[in-house]
Amino acid sequence: MEHKASASVPFDRETVARIVREAGINLCTASIREMNRIVNEIEKELGVRFIRMEFGIPGLPPHPIAIEAEIEALREKGLAQHYAPFDGVPALKEEASRFAKLFLNLDFPPVACVPTVGAMQGCFVSLAVAGNVDPVKRTILFLDPGFPVNKQQCRFLGLETDRIDLYDHRGETLVRVLDERLARGDVAAVLWSSPNNPAWIILSEEELRGMAEAMERHGAIAIEDLAYFGMDFRKDYGKPGKPPYQPTIARYMNRCFVIVSSSKAFSYAGQRVAVTFISPQLLREESPHLEARHGTRTIGYAFIHGGIYPMTACIAEGPQHGLAALLKAVNDGAVPFLEDVKEYAKRAAAMKKAFLSNGFRLVYDNDLGEPLADGFYFTVSHPRFSEGWKLVAELLHYGVSAITLATAGSTRTEGLRACTSLTTLDMIPALEERLRKFHEDNP
Amino acid sequence: MEHKASASVPFDRETVARIVREAGINLCTASIREMNRIVNEIEKELGVRFIRMEFGIPGLPPHPIAIEAEIEALREKGLAQHYAPFDGVPALKEEASRFAKLFLNLDFPPVACVPTVGAMQGCFVSLAVAGNVDPVKRTILFLDPGFPVNKQQCRFLGLETDRIDLYDHRGETLVRVLDERLARGDVAAVLWSSPNNPAWIILSEEELRGMAEAMERHGAIAIEDLAYFGMDFRKDYGKPGKPPYQPTIARYMNRCFVIVSSSKAFSYAGQRVAVTFISPQLLREESPHLEARHGTRTIGYAFIHGGIYPMTACIAEGPQHGLAALLKAVNDGAVPFLEDVKEYAKRAAAMKKAFLSNGFRLVYDNDLGEPLADGFYFTVSHPRFSEGWKLVAELLHYGVSAITLATAGSTRTEGLRACTSLTTLDMIPALEERLRKFHEDNP
Numbered sequence: 001m002e003h004k005a006s007a008s009v010p011f012d013r014e015t016v017a018r019i020v021r022e023a024g025i026n027l028c029t030a031s032i033r034e035m036n037r038i039v040n041e042i043e044k045e046l047g048v049r050f051i052r053m054e055f056g057i058p059g060l061p062p063h064p065i066a067i068e069a070e071i072e073a074l075r076e077k078g079l080a081q082h083y084a085p086f087d088g089v090p091a092l093k094e095e096a097s098r099f100a101k102l103f104l105n106l107d108f109p110p111v112a113c114v115p116t117v118g119a120m121q122g123c124f125v126s127l128a129v130a131g132n133v134d135p136v137k138r139t140i141l142f143l144d145p146g147f148p149v150n151k152q153q154c155r156f157l158g159l160e161t162d163r164i165d166l167y168d169h170r171g172e173t174l175v176r177v178l179d180e181r182l183a184r185g186d187v188a189a190v191l192w193s194s195p196n197n198p199a200w201i202i203l204s205e206e207e208l209r210g211m212a213e214a215m216e217r218h219g220a221i222a223i224e225d226l227a228y229f230g231m232d233f234r235k236d237y238g239k240p241g242k243p244p245y246q247p248t249i250a251r252y253m254n255r256c257f258v259i260v261s262s263s264k265a266f267s268y269a270g271q272r273v274a275v276t277f278i279s280p281q282l283l284r285e286e287s288p289h290l291e292a293r294h295g296t297r298t299i300g301y302a303f304i305h306g307g308i309y310p311m312t313a314c315i316a317e318g319p320q321h322g323l324a325a326l327l328k329a330v331n332d333g334a335v336p337f338l339e340d341v342k343e344y345a346k347r348a349a350a351m352k353k354a355f356l357s358n359g360f361r362l363v364y365d366n367d368l369g370e371p372l373a374d375g376f377y378f379t380v381s382h383p384r385f386s387e388g389w390k391l392v393a394e395l396l397h398y399g400v401s402a403i404t405l406a407t408a409g410s411t412r413t414e415g416l417r418a419c420t421s422l423t424t425l426d427m428i429p430a431l432e433e434r435l436r437k438f439h440e441d442n443p
Numbered sequence: 444m445e446h447k448a449s450a451s452v453p454f455d456r457e458t459v460a461r462i463v464r465e466a467g468i469n470l471c472t473a474s475i476r477e478m479n480r481i482v483n484e485i486e487k488e489l490g491v492r493f494i495r496m497e498f499g500i501p502g503l504p505p506h507p508i509a510i511e512a513e514i515e516a517l518r519e520k521g522l523a524q525h526y527a528p529f530d531g532v533p534a535l536k537e538e539a540s541r542f543a544k545l546f547l548n549l550d551f552p553p554v555a556c557v558p559t560v561g562a563m564q565g566c567f568v569s570l571a572v573a574g575n576v577d578p579v580k581r582t583i584l585f586l587d588p589g590f591p592v593n594k595q596q597c598r599f600l601g602l603e604t605d606r607i608d609l610y611d612h613r614g615e616t617l618v619r620v621l622d623e624r625l626a627r628g629d630v631a632a633v634l635w636s637s638p639n640n641p642a643w644i645i646l647s648e649e650e651l652r653g654m655a656e657a658m659e660r661h662g663a664i665a666i667e668d669l670a671y672f673g674m675d676f677r678k679d680y681g682k683p684g685k686p687p688y689q690p691t692i693a694r695y696m697n698r699c700f701v702i703v704s705s706s707k708a709f710s711y712a713g714q715r716v717a718v719t720f721i722s723p724q725l726l727r728e729e730s731p732h733l734e735a736r737h738g739t740r741t742i743g744y745a746f747i748h749g750g751i752y753p754m755t756a757c758i759a760e761g762p763q764h765g766l767a768a769l770l771k772a773v774n775d776g777a778v779p780f781l782e783d784v785k786e787y788a789k790r791a792a793a794m795k796k797a798f799l800s801n802g803f804r805l806v807y808d809n810d811l812g813e814p815l816a817d818g819f820y821f822t823v824s825h826p827r828f829s830e831g832w833k834l835v836a837e838l839l840h841y842g843v844s845a846i847t848l849a850t851a852g853s854t855r856t857e858g859l860r861a862c863t864s865l866t867t868l869d870m871i872p873a874l875e876e877r878l879r880k881f882h883e884d885n886p
Contacts, residue, residue: 079713081503081505084713117759120754155737156754269756271761272758309592310599314713318762319523
């Protein structure tokens, strides 16, 4: 299948309409998975290949150091026959601790560095534990837009959710509105990602300091999802032990879960291993209310023995050795891990250019007045489309797929989320061509 | 450290008392982990090595076919960079389906065979989904004794628990009492393991048929934990496609989760991969009440996309290829998997003999009037000790460690659970020697 676009777009409208109708999917609320199904079907029926921006899946090959370390561990350590330690393989905990020192300039001893089955489990357990610390605090406050599954986790756990949209709340406004919302006293934790999925705005040190003060004042725990660690490529966060350091809430408060995924920065999504850094003070904090759900009063114990353990017993040991070896190489300065993923930034720059020169706009279009960084996601809208789902539907005829910003919890329902991970640079001419045709048809 | 017993047991009472006191642990309710800590401390301080029966951890090496398949997948398939399919790697689903046909003589199509992060996640998600099908059914009924963590999972999920003890309820009595309990209408699911952890009694086909009828009558789902698949070594369940077949509730009802661990029968605990077989009918069953927690009405979809996905995204891909290759070899008849784990039965026979010839008794001492099978666990008591925790405490002075049956939810609070997994046959003489001394001191 080729990316020959101009000859074929827009695709036959009746065919596309029939496929959408037969899939029984409402484009207005279509999830990533549902969009994926429709696009697969159109690709198959029309023999075309889409520019797929709906998927937030990584696609760069992992570093061979990690793969070889897993293989060595499988061969040499007699892995599979024993359970891994419930709190994680010591080598991984130690390298994670070094990583925190070298790339965050913060002290998280190995006991505070807890491997999980991907950042997904790290978020799930953090939410569960935070939601059980105080029975009057059962709401998770999101800084939106965000990763839709975090809200799904809250539903699973029976937690309430509320949100503040970063579109019109940044800087002092963000801190003030956060403080006002927290003053209601029902918020157990505040969850966000920075760089933000999908707006790719990045909270500043001043915002983080103000947010930390507000959270400390009102007894809310921070759950900081550093899924895209270091991927604000406007700065170089990739030199071990040298400033600048990745901004983090942990610099300003002592009650946080900081979750570092290996999926994007380390291209290790498929082996499901991440690390949650727990503030040493939070690790030791006690609440009698944790007993009922987690069988202990202590947050750290609740996280590991009352959280990870009843969910999955432990984390597969092989992948832990793989990530440990990769972190060691990164910590030693032998692997410049952020250089490898700058590829996503190159794609974002080229893709944004193609959109902006064909009548589209960025929705989240600046970062505290500065240009946005280029990274894993960006957001677009088109002045002729006031509803995002209609734009998604129209773009389907031009071989370009995305999901609406509404599904990411954004108030900007005219926008779309675009992911750069599947659009390699050789596809950019096809994208440009398709968008140019779209522009002609929607002047 | 040596197993020289006669010279040193009983250990100095003041030292042991001090270690227990300093650990701050109540032997009456000590968990496996707490007992482990005390024993480690005594071993270190006295320079002795215990016969450790408290741990239910496997210890046999896994088959090299699985390890080599993982290595090949890491090398050849570019694994880590993509997420695995949310519903599992197709090769594993297909071999699991074949396994169900060849070793259970039942049809579970691949779509009904769902890999999870160990049987732990399989149980957790089964409990979560079963508990959300009907808002008036929020109780999980256990056939006890059992694996303590299943009750911890219910606490995590906010589910109620109740229990029927298999000690005085077998055969028709079990079915009648189960039917009476289910008639109260609050039971979402019944959970048990067979072979039973730790009594090693095995539910008969007649019991399973009667239980299925009772559960169908009262709308309860079955959660059958086949953690010790095929390990009733009185029969040979290990010949693919040939009777006898492992007894299972799935032969008698259409609403069950049947969870097959890879930890014991396949010695693959550390890589965290298991399979939950979901009745095809249950997979398609709908309940509007599932929406709130799992975002869908359909049980199968709730299990995968509303259960596994928000917990861990997916299951590490490497281990799935390892287990797929091993299941293929087992299905093809190339690996006689149950032969390898008969080692546990040999140990159980020798260990039981050592206990019974030194004044101990089996607590759960028969299987519907027949002798018990030898396997991974057995249960003991001593006529001079009416409380299990006192027996645990006394055995500590003889270099033998176990946990109480009370911690496994048994009504037989005089008993202990003994696991065979860490007592290799060369340790039997030391065990005999220690128990002989115990017997002399407690005639």
